[in-house]
Amino acid sequence: MSAPLLSVRGVHTYYGNIRALEGVDIEVHRGEIVALIGSNGAGKSTLMMTICGNPRARSGEIIFDGQNITNLPTHEIARLHIAQSPEGRRIFPRMSVLENLQMGSVVAGDAHFEEDLERVFTLFPRLKERIGQRGGTLSGGEQQMLAIARALMSRPRLLLLDEPSLGLAPLIVKQIFDAIRALNEREGLTVFIVEQNAYHALKLAHRGYVMVNGKITLSGPSKDLLTREEVRAAYLEGA
Ligand SMILES: Nc1ncnc2c1ncn2[C@@H]1O[C@H](COP(=O)(O)OP(=O)(O)O)[C@@H](O)[C@H]1O
Ligand SMILES: [Mg+2]
Incomplete structure (x- = not known):
């Protein structure tokens, strides 16, 4: 398989003395939709923001298209065409x-x-x-x-979406997720999506990661994650 477009390796991120990410490893390949799911406070937004350089990883590496971007200024990261739709729009x-x-x-x-x-x-x-x-x-x-x-x-070249479904009516969520799917299918847009809405995110994505307390606890093809008992019990109950 070719080198990933994005690879996050052993990333630790802190807010002051508080550790929010504890050795996170994630890969996103070209043309993929990858979902990161996890409860409120798990560290999902922190990971997305760390990829964009604010806050910065205290240790570990973030590689984009073969380039080490771990310590690049945020505006230079944006100039590499890494675009973010942040939590809360x-x-x-x-x-x-x-x-x-x-x-x-x-x-x-x-x-x-x-x-x-x-x-x-x-x-x-x-x-x-x-x-x-x-x-x-x-x-x-x-x-x-x-x-x-x-x-x-x-x-x-990489679209980062943080909780696009948050607070929206189901019909609107469907419209937005359909649009993302269409972009990926028609143009091969690579997407990394963070969601508490695990069911919709995993239905949309090719692969997924589960984050608990700043660590990745589970990963795999979305359709496998959707059937895993620990995912169903923690994130899909009532979905
Ligand atoms: N600006 C901040 N200062 C201090 N702690 C923060 C800050 N932002 C987030 N945190 C803490 O970091 C942890 C991860 O938060 P966050 O990445 O927002 O989680 P998620 O997006 O999964 O809900 C939480 O414990 C949260 O309270
Ligand atoms: Mg968040």
């Missing part, structure tokens, strides 16, 4: 939908702007209808679509 509330998307396109440059805009509007037609509206006035689902669209405007 974090769109710019006072800027319009179009302005938010322009912010996302900075890394990609101007050359493909119109084409990329059409692409995200095809994916999320609601955003086109809301093009002049301020981000902060959108519904939760629309804000999530905008956060993903903004990340896509950077022409990502």
Whole structure:
């Protein structure tokens, strides 16, 4: 098998003296959707943010496309076309939908702007209808679509999604997950998705990892994880 696009090796991350990640190993290959599931407080967001360089890994290595990015400044990591849709969306509330998307396109440059805009509007037609509206006035689902669209405007080679389903109605979650699946199938977009919503994430992903207290406890093909008793009991009860 070819070298992974992203490999996280033995990463430890701390907040002050508090250890949030304890020797995490993860690989994401080109064209894959990989899900990271785990309870609230497990360290999922910390891992995603550590990949982006803030907070920084105290030990271990993060390799992207053969390059050691462990100590790169966050803006240089973004320039490698690693795009993040963070937990809680974090769109710019006072800027319009179009302005938010322009912010996302900075890394990609101007050359493909119109084409990329059409692409995200095809994916999320609601955003086109809301093009002049301020981000902060959108519904939760629309804000999530905008956060993903903004990340896509950077022409990502790796798309990191942190809890895209959080707080959204099932129908909206389906629309968003269908869009991610379509991007992966049509364009081969590589996606690393973090979710408490384990069932949907594992249904979407090819492979998955389970995190407990800052450590990976289980990994494998998603369809295997979906049938594992310890996954069902801890994360899928009632799903
Ligand atoms: N900025 C922070 N300062 C101190 N501790 C934090 C901070 N962010 C997260 N933590 C702690 O790190 C652990 C992992 O949190 P997080 O990565 O947000 O988990 P998850 O995304 O899986 O819910 C938790 O114990 C959380 O309280
Ligand atoms: Mg989180």
